[in-house]
Amino acid sequence: MHDVGKSKAKVAAERINSRVAGVNVVAHHCRIEEKPAEFYKQFTLIVLGLDSLEARRFMNSIVCSFLEFEEDGKPKLETIKPMVDGGTEGFKGHARVILPGFTPCFECTLWLFPPQTKFPLCTLAETPRSPAHCIEYVHLILWGEQRQGEEFDTDNEEHMKWMYTKAAERAAQYGIQGVTYQLTQGVVKNIIPAIASTNAIISAACVLEALKIITLCSSGLNNYLMYMGAQGIYSVTVPYERDPGCMVCSPGVTFEVHPGMTLQQVIDKMVSEPQALGQQELKGPSLSYGASHLYAHGVFEEDTRPNLAKPISQLVPEGKPSVLTVNDKKLAMPLRVQLKWAATENGENMKE
């Protein structure tokens, strides 16, 4: 009980370090986005115990950005950083092994995650029928009307009580039964039911795979395990396949450039033809090649500005598939772009 309020990471690390001799667990109390890509590069393997799709996609894009490819499109083995991911909800769970470039990454199998159902606004506003409708009305509509400027905080008891009282009033108004404080918390906090045993099972499955990858003590999971424990016990393993056109873990969307184009011209072309990259809009892209910034907004802008005037063939070797990573405010995640070398102005084919 005395741990309540402290950093989860720090408490867990201290506990493990004191209990298991010879192990060194370092805690970082921060959001995963606060660490640069290089931080994640130092590890042999990454195990994910995340609670959202967005967080998983973020880690996925970081790890897949380390991927380099041979000329034939196969991944370079030394650039593969394995990930093991697990998740649970009630009696259900999954564990999966991601070897970027070999097994599907998150983006390849995004269709596995069903879209979150939201109630239509007209139902909430005009024809509520269930207690959840009443609660969401207060949460999404009434709060904004009656407590303008205040950010709703699920951990604030006064906020939650207000939410419950108003939801109960609305329910009474419409003759709907069933609004309770507990339900209000459940709906507003989107609490995912969690059972210690399912978490234990799935985390053990993940650790087992991680140990196998590290020690090669036995054959590994190929590659997605689904677990269902409510009616009997049932688990099934599916060998999902990569999406060869995946934006995140494949060699990338091709983008034609002339070797003589300056970096600025390449960037201009991306901004004026975003559809060529499969995007709707780009505002001010930052480009990097491997670990080096070619041009980056922000902290490195001044240092990389001179690159804008250089020909692209000077910054990126020709004659090989050259994969750049493009970052932009308008992109949900870094984009992998494979430069395709076009013929020069005078008709000569410089390289493929």
Next chain:
Amino acid sequence: MDLLPQIRIWGPHGQQRLETCKIALLHSTPTGTETLKNLVLGGIASFTVVDDAKCTAVDLGNNFMVGPNSLGEARAKVVTETLQELNESVAGSYIEESPENLINSNPQFFHQFTVVVATQMREQELVKLDEICREQKITLVAVRSYGLMGLLRPSLPEHCVVESKQDTMVDDLRIHQPWPELRDYAMSFDLDRVDDFTHHHIPYVVILIQAAEAWKASHNGTLPQASKDRSAFKDMIKGMKRKIDGVPIQEENFDEAAKAAFHAWTPYTIPSEVNAVLKDDAAHAELGPHSSTFWIMVAALKAFVANEGQGTQLPLDGSIPDMHSTTEQYLKLQHLYRERADQDVTAVQAHLASILKCLGKDGTSIGRDVVRHYCKNARSLRVTRYRPLKEEYSKDACRSRALGNALGSEGEAGTAALYVLLRAADRFYSLHGRFPGSPGSDVDDDVPALKAAAHQLLGEYGLGHQTIQDDYIMEMCRFGAGELHVVAAFIGGMAAQEIIKLVTCQFTPMIGALVFNGISNSTCCFEL
């Protein structure tokens, strides 16, 4: 302690059952402590750890509940203290004693527990413990982890569940055969004459009943069966939308009706599992004054099905899913369903009263709340029976054909092999006083001995034609009965899950022997 997330799973009444549960843990290696840790977090009433071992360096290498300062101390005491820290409201205690001694010399010791978790025990010991527990109607759960494999085997004579909380059941709407009040209500809507707003908000139950009537009228009283007819039916529903200049307007309720159209042509059926429960002898030939509430209620439901249910229907569930509608219309419809469900409860109560009278029991001993609970969950009733361990291990009573099939099936062969090899390893232990490949022994010598034990077992079960791949035999020896924390955590998690289901009496427990194959990271249940 914030139990909010898990109470959403099994409700306050499930939580209450957990909080009266007393668990005995036999042995205190990770297989046991990982199982118990999940139960302590779940909020059981109490636990008692039974083990005579002292903490050694081996424990530091695989047991998270044992810290470096505990070397030489009684392991039962050490793990009890660690586990106690996880939940202050659970009462933890320990006994420094060998479980095997207690089984042989003091079986009454076990009578005080609700559940006995027997970990890392060989089958020879488990058989005796199973008899002690069965006699007292105590739930026994055997859990083992052995190298990269694990085993989970609950054992109790009968487990009856009302709330199995099936999540794939179809809504109980009775659109195919609406009762008179529902039909009259649906037909009272004049879809041509109502205003637009009302039309947009007619609940799809009403739409479907009207559509079904219209179809029957033009198809000799039949409902669409062939797939082209079913498509035509759905098109007909979409054609009921209002139009502006010939173009149908956006009416979500009609789209919902088309999606739910199968309700119109699919007759209500009692799930096969429930039919099996209704036919069970316990509610029939064996029904007597000793019968539990469950079986008496099943008998009452059976009588309902035969009478008011016209041989095919259980009592109405009474709840309806959300659907596009005005608040007023929805609540009216909801009320109709609840009223009908209430009437069914009353009918079941009448059957119950006469059954109780026949049994010489007090007619008020089972209240209306309980009857309602059974009616609402009628389609979710499940009964699980576990065979005594003695039968599974006996060459005459074991379902060897099931084992043979598993050994011959591509998906299950490896896991079935591990099951056979674990049994063979126990026999090896009986002969040699240690497990094959155990530290200090010569693995090369043990492989043929284990192989011989495995084949002897297969021969006894009439499966002499089956073989176990040498790879698995060698792996089993390589394991050397080592207890890996990760495998213990996996099988312990499953054991805790099953115990929670058994104690809360919700959801459906697994049946048979579950084998965890850590090589393929998969599980199989064998009903032997």
